[in-house]
Amino acid sequence: MHGAADLRVNLFPAYANQIYWLAIGGAAAAIVGTPAALIAWARTPYATGQGEPPDQPIKFDHRHHVRDDGITCEYCHGGAARSSKAGIPATSVCVNCHSQIWTTSPELAEVRRSYFANEPIRWKRVNALPDFVFFDHSAHVNKGVGCVTCHGRIDRMGQVYQARPLTMRWCLECHRAPEEHLRPLDKVTDMEWTPDRPQEELGRELRASLGVRSIVECSGCHR
Amino acid sequence: MSAAASVPPRARADVDPPVLEHEGSHMELTDELLDKVLQPPRWMRPALVVTFLGSLVLFAAIAYTVTTGIGVWGNNIPVAWAFGITNFVWWIGIGHAGTFISAFLLLLEQQWRTSINRFAEAMTLFAVMQAGLFPLLHMGRPWFFYWLIPYPNTMKVWPQFRSALTWDVAAVMTYFTVSLLFWYLGLVPDLAVVRDRARERWRRRVYAIFALGWRGSAHDWQRWRIGYGLLGGIATPLVVSVHSIVSSDFAIANLPGWHSLVFPPYFVAGAIYSGFAMVLTLMIPARRLYRVEHVITTRHLDSMAKMLLVTGWIVIYSYVIEAWSAWYSGDRFEMYTTLVMRPFGPYAFVYWTVIACNCVTPQLFWWRRARRSAAVLWIASLFVQVGMWAERFMLIVTSQARDFLPSSWRVYRPTVIDGTLLFGTIAFFLFLFLLFLRFVPFIPIAELKELKHRIAVEREDGARA
């Protein structure tokens, strides 16, 4: 065995070192980078489901109903002030108006079908929270949290999409410092409201007058 | 390099046998040791196949557990931890001997560590790998294991660092990493030896990749020596800390039988005890099969047996102290668990197994003949391992099975899956270990040459004196 093999020359050419370092560097980068990339990815709108309107059975246009017609949020989502759920309007609510106007519009065929066949419209959920999250609309709406704060500019949405990340981190940002997001109760549904004085000052006052708590205990949302 | 002063081995029983019985040249020693890797023995392939199949069974059991639920184990309320955690503690305890041998004995400059340290370290690594499986598996939702690591998440929630389980994560991960580094750093010069000595070019290339370009210059050796020493120095308190932290999984709880300040040293002693047993279990057959009795000598057996005796006594002492402090506490729950439930309860057979294996077995090693008999040692080492597994089972399960409220008392019975996981990890461990024997010089070549050189110098000095 001794001396039998070719032992003289380098086993690898000089450039192999660069490849070796690249490989080692790459492995190290993967070990550090993969979690980092996943952590970053979880914050992308894609991961949180923001910005993508689903295909709804009816092309309901909030721009038209909210801005042009001036229908308030509560007309259709009346549960928001009294219930945990804001509620999706019953077909009959649509028909209240659409028995008078656009009665033959093909866009509304599904509404009429639903109404006359007594079958509900099956909407796709846009702002979905996991099963273990118990969000209560009334607790927010009655304490000066505006619709726009969580739902975005619904009045500018042709098709409704999720405007905010709805991650726990996002919820907590507001729950820790609610005063930064409060508005007067009569402005809750106002899509265009901006504070007329510094939000800090207004927020502090509203927080005191409405008795808004900073709820960061787990059972506030997880039960 | 005179052989004049050498004494024939076993000629004088009252003198410690030599740590190395090699009289050839460095090259001969090298070739002899390299031979194990370059010319694997014939039994290697079937042994690998068998243990690999055993490992497959383990993976099947793991897949079944993860997809179906922890309910396939026998655990219940109150015995929420059973085989899984017992196996974890047992394996991680076994791992301790490796680090202890290579790091602690390195610091103490014990020459007899040299021939077996890599062996023991590899055992550590593979044992820690088996151990690491169990905390993961025993979680209800293992796919969320990363919640125990602090990373900026979209939930804004962090781990809870008062829990011993977060300490465990840090301890086990650190332990594995440091053991790996320590082992690998020691291995680098030897990989270079294989690189430089193997016949085929592809093989040399493969070993070259792992040898990291080692040259062995005086500067390199100095950095290596100091770095290796530092790692040894770091690993020594680490080995103490790891099992102390593992013991705090129990000690920080208020459960009678767990809530005990004596646990950390008790666990560390037990760990080293079981680890030495495992080293013996693996070493004795390997030594024989590879015919390296002149490198791993009777001296090693003797020293290891003494270590078993010492650590065995520490363990006995721990048992006594545990019982005594239970009695002295006057706490009726603690007294019941320690003094009634364990020796006389439904798991009494486990208790008496522990006493028989851990307390009685090592007493053999008061006798030199037992210490130096490979067969006796090997069988005793098996007993100790069974005993140490049983000890963990006793501590973990019997304490839970009967805690404060008699209404919740309930006996735990393992299922087939529980057993499969235990024996599966043993197979997987052996598989990894065989791979190690197959591909890595398992007796440190450079270090052994250094030892040989040093012995020669000492001998000359001795002769001169």
Added chain:
Amino acid sequence: MRDVIIAELDSPERAVQAARSVRALGYRRVEAFTPFPIPELEDVLGVRRTRLPYLVFFAGLSGAALALLVQWWTNAVDYPIDVGGRPKSSLPTDMLIVFETTVLLAALTAFAAVLVGSRLPRLHDPLFDLPGFERTSLDRFWILIGDAYDDDADVLDEALDLLDGELARLGAVVTRARLPEGRA
């Protein structure tokens, strides 16, 4: 490229003697390649004691600081949660992870420092092209004199002859080789 002298010896004792002679002759860029560490040789060659321990110490310290900071900040500052009425931040319980992280960072640093200090890892090394270099990991001991032919070396040319004689006396096999700049 530069020329070097390589003296191959067959035992550590002779290597030490050879190194001592070489150093005594005034050569400064002398390196040895051996199958196992020979601390004596390091002394003879005047290898400066590595600063690795300091590096490792500071790595350990920063590991400790990092662990302490992370635990304190996450559990007491960023999201303080009432956990069984226990203090939000508790040094005793933090210490265990502090210790582990200290060890982890120290060990990683020690490992990396050993490699990087020796300009490792690498696959190709000009030294490997030297015939017989592979024996240095097995049973041969090399003394490599880097400044034997250097013009700026403050070593007398006569030294080279003395060196030859000295090495021959120790039974060294002496060869002359070329190495790229900057190595050894």
Added chain:
Amino acid sequence: MTAKDHLAAPSPPDEDDPRSRRAADLAVALEDARDPIARRDFIARMGAAIALAGLGACTRAPRDEIIPYVVQPPEVTPGVPRFYATASTLEGYALGLLVESHEGRPTKVEGNPRHPASLGAAGAFEQASVLSLYDPTRARAVTERGSVVAWSRLEEALTEGTWTSAAGDGLHFLLEPTSSPAIAAVLADVRARLPRAVVSFHSPLMPQNQWEGALIAFGRVLEPRLALERADVVVALDADFLTTGPARLRLARAFADRRSTLDAMIRLYSVEALYTVTGAAADHRLRVRAGEVLAIAAALASAVGLPNLPAGVPAALAAPAEPHRAFIEAAARDLAAHRGRSVVIAGHAQPPEVHALAHAINAALDNLGATVTLAPSPIVAAGDMAHDTAMLASALDAGAVDTLVICGTNVTYASPADQAFTELLGRARQTAYLGLHEDETSARCTFMIPEAHALESWGDTRAFDGTTSIVQPLIDPLFGGRTALEVLSLFSGADRARGMIARKTPYDLVRAHFHDDLPPGATRDFEQRWRRALKLGIVEGTAIDPIEARVDWAGLAKRLARTAPAPPPAIELVIRPDPRVYDGRFASNAWLLELPAPVTNLTWTNAATLSTETADMLGIETGDELELRASGEIVNAPALVVPGQATDTIGLTLGWGRSRGATLAHGRGANAFALAAGTALSPISVDLHKTGRRHDLALTQRHHHLEGRDEDILHHATLEEHRRAGARHDAATTKRRLTLYDKSPRAGTHQWGMAIDLTRCTGCGACVVACQAENNVPTVGPDAVFLGRAMHWLRIDTYFVGAPEAPEIAPQPMLCQHCEMAPCEYVCPVNATVHSDDGLNEMVYNRCVGTRFCSNNCPYKVRRFNWFDFHRGEDATRELAHNPDVTVRQRGVMEKCTFCVQRLREHDIRERQGRATKPPETACQQTCPSRAIVFGDLSDAAAEVTRLRGDDRAYAVLDELATEPRVRYLARIKNPNPELP
């Protein structure tokens, strides 16, 4: 998720007909529920798989659907539950209920505080009824000999018998006992039209003996109504009045009220064979064979003295075994010392003579009119021959039955073996069976008619005191079920007159009878009264007034003289109703099957119980299979040793060993009906021997001895000891605590806490089921219970105190103690269990990774782990029973009592909007018949819970661990007669 969400549905414009509205609701709910379940399951599993594969990044959950109403009913706000008053019926007696409904989906049953039998409480049966409603194994279609037929075919077949022209000759009805005025009216109608039709009532557990006893004592059928609130001394003669009988919840309440009033504590003597809840609550318990109770009653009567009884109590009768003398005499003296303030209660299983003797003693002690009043039964034809099935049996036997209509009673199964209905039913030309399940009876019948569940039905029913409740449906029949009222009305003249198609609906019938029953002049306000009755859950002024009755001493004397004491069998078989499945009717209800039986903690089966002495004598251990031989029949049952049972008795409960119609219970336990003879409950002689096989009994508790830990766990004392101690019960154990921790109080406005009065708690188990229903607690099955994986958040620990052979049984409800210094929390590595500002030990399922360390560190072991996906594979119908306010837990996570945090948070939200009406209650507290559980705000000095925490009897379990629980227990105090040892 969707199960909790927007289960909304279209509705017809007629809001007056909630029935059709709810029908539509449910159709959608069902459909809606099905799809997302499959999806969720898929996601859960794939999530795991993908996360493991490290590909989590590449998948997204498909979109959920929101399905709004087509026309939203004005009273419904999605997300806000509504409560409707209705009533459930057992043995014909009503129990008023309030049912929570989420968008047309009943999810939770509570007692109706206005109802006399409930007083706001509900028992385990009622709590579990919501699960029976959604039982996917219920009968779904009308069948004729097994094949589905149209309802019209059934109508035709039933109404076109040979008897139509023969005034009903050959037409037989077999009904459950009923108090329904509407049914009574329909029956009257039927009788008027078809006078020769025969109506019988059947239930194995009818209070027939009680009625007969009254007949002996008073010459007429009367029912005693107990006023325990006025009693100081009670003697129960084999009477488990706390958990059986139509007024059980009311009596439990009254008894508890008088127990916890230490200054005027009621004393209870119980004479019984098996260990019952009442026996456990008794101060003195005499264990005798069931057949010996008559002798004891006679001896008691004799000791009390019946001056009006000619010739006194026959000595032959009043000859109890000698050791019982002391007990009887002490009880008699105690009774006599409390004339007018004592009461003797006879158990339903005891023969009429015992009832008569009890009446006589009560009369002699001037208790009649004071602690016990008498009133006619609200049950239709109570005490009548109609309540004896022997007549029907002989008619069948004689081939005289053409058409037999069975409504609601599983007569084939639930009859003693000597009444061979299984075989007899075949002798009728045609038989129709209205039942919830296709069961043993339907297998023998020509027609099977799916029955509407009580929560799906219109009807009416009366409480023990006659108070009428309107039964209103919360949902349209899920499987097209019909009610007995509907079926009977097929035969009623009113319907025939208008033709079969224009039949009246049950809604119409009930309204019509309600109208008819209104007092003259009140019909003007009919609508208003109807609505008020529906809202209140009772019809005011319908209670039957008690009457004055005099004991017919001569008749009694004659009867007693004729009564010969039966020689006691070597070993007596005592058959009793089961506390979980009753007579088998609830055997398809998983909550009840898994409810640990009071005293024994046995689930999923019954067992042949026997005393320690008998077991020792026969060499039997718990788990041995026994072969029981009685009345010529053989039944195998697992043995269960129950210390404190009478020696030489074997106890066996009814309702098990079902073979059809109760999928979950098939083959579980032993069918006691097969061994019974005569009436189901009469004691009979039994032979037994071991078969050599062993059973793994699914016991939730294995160890019943306190191991000397009484002071740590369960404080108990006699009234005298308690008074003598004169100190707080925790004084002995509370030490000065040294702590390093900052003990500043928590910040919340409320500080929730609980107090459990062990003096009040009877261990009946209603709270266990209430908790299960409220919190979506899964059932796990017998194997898992055997392994120790029962999921109940609230369990009832049963401890044996005192002599090992005849211990006192002390129940202790055990739930999360919400420790201030919770040991579970600091060991959780991921903050999945933490504390809230208002002092709750929160469990965050979605954060839990399942290390189970919390359970290990919980000294109370109240944490439960999802070993498997227990909700997986749940039928879509079954899912509708889930509480939408509580997370359905995935596998691998811990769960435990949250103090019904969903109610607390709901309350918080309402309170802060000024909409809170009353303090929140936990489910266990709300249903507790004896009000042993009090929950409330500890920061409110006026709150009941705060007061109880300051009570002398208050203590914390395992106080020395310094966990500082928010739950405090009040020591169990007994009031023994100092005369007796």
